[in-house]
Amino acid sequence: MNIVMNRERGRKALKAALVGAVLLMASPMWTGCDGFLIDFHPGESEEEERPGSAPSAPSSVSATALSSSGVSVSWSSVSNASIYYIYYSTSSGGTYTYVASTSSTSYTHTGRSPNATYYYKIIAYNSYGESSLSTSYGYATTYSSSGSAPSAPSSVTATAQSSSSISVSWSSVSGATSYYIYRATSSDGPYTQLGSTSSTSVTHTGLSSNTTYYYKVSAYNSYGEGSQSTSYAYATTSSATSSISLSSGTWYSNTLAAGATHYYSFYAYSGTTYTVYWEDADSSNSSYTGDIRVSATTSGGTYLLNNVDIGYSGQDFSVSSSGYITLIVTGYTSLSSGPYRIKYN
Numbered sequence: 155m156n157i158v159m160n161r162e163r164g165r166k167a168l169k170a171a172l173v174g175a176v177l178l179m180a181s182p183m184w185t186g187c188d189g190f191l192i193d194f195h196p197g198e199s200e201e202e203e204r205p206g207s208a209p210s211a212p213s214s215v216s217a218t219a220l221s222s223s224g225v226s227v228s229w230s231s232v233s234n235a236s237i238y239y240i241y242y243s244t245s246s247g248g249t250y251t252y253v254a255s256t257s258s259t260s261y262t263h264t265g266r267s268p269n270a271t272y273y274y275k276i277i278a279y280n281s282y283g284e285s286s287l288s289t290s291y292g293y294a295t296t297y298s299s300s301g302s303a304p305s306a307p308s309s310v311t312a313t314a315q316s317s318s319s320i321s322v323s324w325s326s327v328s329g330a331t332s333y334y335i336y337r338a339t340s341s342d343g344p345y346t347q348l349g350s351t352s353s354t355s356v357t358h359t360g361l362s363s364n365t366t367y368y369y370k371v372s373a374y375n376s377y378g379e380g381s382q383s384t385s386y387a388y389a390t391t392s393s394a395t396s397s398i399s400l401s402s403g404t405w406y407s408n409t410l411a412a413g414a415t416h417y418y419s420f421y422a423y424s425g426t427t428y429t430v431y432w433e434d435a436d437s438s439n440s441s442y443t444g445d446i447r448v449s450a451t452t453s454g455g456t457y458l459l460n461n462v463d464i465g466y467s468g469q470d471f472s473v474s475s476s477g478y479i480t481l482i483v484t485g486y487t488s489l490s491s492g493p494y495r496i497k498y499n
Contacts, residue, residue, distance in 0.1 A: 208283035209235040212276040217292035221378070222268035222299045227276075227292060228260040232285070235278035243273045246291060250275050268299035269376065295376075303380040304330040304373035307354075312387035314421075314453060314477050317363035320389045322371070323355035327380075330373035338368045341386055345370050364453055366390040390453040392419060392478035400481070400498055407495040410444045413488050418481040420498055422473040429468040430459065430481060432496040437466035444492030449482040465496075 214230040227240060240261050241250035250273075253263060266272060273293045278285040307324040314320050322335060332352045336345035345368070348358065361367060367389060370382040397417035400406055408416060422428060435445040450459040450471060458471035458479070463486060473479070481498070485491060 206280075206282040209233065209278040209280050209285050211285040212238065212278050212288045213290060215274060215276055215288050215290050215292040217272065217274050217294035219294040219296050219378075220262065222297040223264060223266045225263045225266055225272055225274075225294045225296060226260065227263060227274045229276045229288065229292075231259050232278040234280055235285075236281070237279045239277040239279060239284070241275045241277065241287065243275075244270070246273050246293065248273070250287065255279075266296050268296050271295040297378045298376045301375075301377040303378040304328070304375050306381045306383045307333065307371045307373055308383065308385075310369060310371050310383050310385065310387040312367070312369050312389035314389040314391050315357065317392045318361045319357055319359045320361060320367055320369075320391065321355060321357045322369045322387065324371045324383065326354050327373040329375050330380075331376070332374045334372045334374060334379060336370045336372070336382060338370075338386075339365070341368050341388065343368075345382065350374065361391050363391050364455065366454065390475075390477045392453045392480065397480060400496075403497065403499055405495045405497045407493065408483075409493045410446060410483065410485055410491055412485060412491040414485070414491075416483040418483070418496060419478050420481075422477065422479045424473060424476045427470055427472045428479070428498055429470050430465060430496070430498045431468050432465035432483075432494060434465075434494040435486075435492070436464055439466075442492070442494045444494040445486040445490045446483050446494050447486055448496070449484075451480050451482065453477045453480070468499075 209232045212229040212232050216228055218226045220226050229238070237255050237257055238259070239255050240253040240263070242253050242263060243250045254261060263272070271293055273291045275287045275291050277287055304327045307327050309325040310322065311324070312320050312322050324333070332350045333354070334350050335348045335356055337348050337358065338345045358367070368386045369388065370386050372382045373380045397419040398406065400418050400420045402420070406418065410416060430448060430450060432446065432448055433439045433442045435443050447461045447463055448459060448465055448469070449457060449461055451457050459469055462469050481496065483496065
């Protein structure tokens with residue numbers, strides 16, 4: 155009797171245990187072996203999704219031919235991008251084919267055909283995805299497979315035109331289709347490329363006043379860019395002070411107020427001697443009663459004349475390098491005033 159009742163109780167306990175196990179397993183949480191609590195959500199990742207976004211498309215894509223078989227491609231860095239994918243095409247509106255990936259913002263595409271044009275677009279990528287293809291493209295034409303780049307230009311000259319501009323010229327090079335102009339603020343460089351032209355002269359504007367600039371030029375054709383000119387040309391922009399331009403041999407009459415300063419300028423050529431004349435109270439011409447002093451300076455600030463009082467018989471100076479000369483007129487004393495006239499030959 156006790157045995158039967160114990161078996162019956164055992165069967166009921168086992169049934170209750172099995173039912174409980176099924177219910178627990180059907181719930182999101184159930185206790186597994188060794189009493190560990192397991193969080194089980196079917197169809198959900200164990201890792202929470204992190205917020206973020208894919209990077210924007212790169213911009214300022216540019217390409218430069220390096221040889222008959224290589225092209226250098228570069229682009230602007232994109233914030234939060236970890237990798238860039240490079241794509242190329244043989245036409246600007248064609249299908250762009252994947253080339254390679256890099257964590258840098260430049261890439262050299264090799265194995266290209268000579269004298270062929272290649273177009274490039276870039277995609278930026280991070281762990282959240284990738285951007286669209288860059289809207290702008292860079293392109294370059296590889297060099298021809300035979301022939302040679304042109305020789306370096308010679309006879310490079312630079313001439314200051316004003317306080318903010320310098321004209322640069324050079325001799326034509328046989329076989330050249332264009333020229334690259336390079337500039338530095340010291341003769342030793344480094345020289346920075348300013349741009350290219352098919353002409354043999356260019357005017358460089360937007361310069362600082364009273365500053366010396368140095369120039370070199372290289373020639374280019376379909377076989378590549380030749381070396382830079384072995385010699386450099388240089389010029390110094392004039393002072394930014396407003397001045398009156400003088401013409402050689404022409405008198406300029408003016409009246410000086412007490413304490414005032416007048417400025418005049420003219421362009422002088424290297425190796426030339428110039429003479430400055432003025433008539434004032436020291437001359438025999440009674441029409442000019444102002445008593446003045448005159449100085450002459452180069453655009454680099456070197457004094458060729460310094461507060462000279464007598465000028466009716468002429469004051470000479472020689473110029474060692476081409477550039478603007480500034481004539482500075484002041485009163486003999488701070489109270490000196492009156493009419494005078496000045497010229498140069």
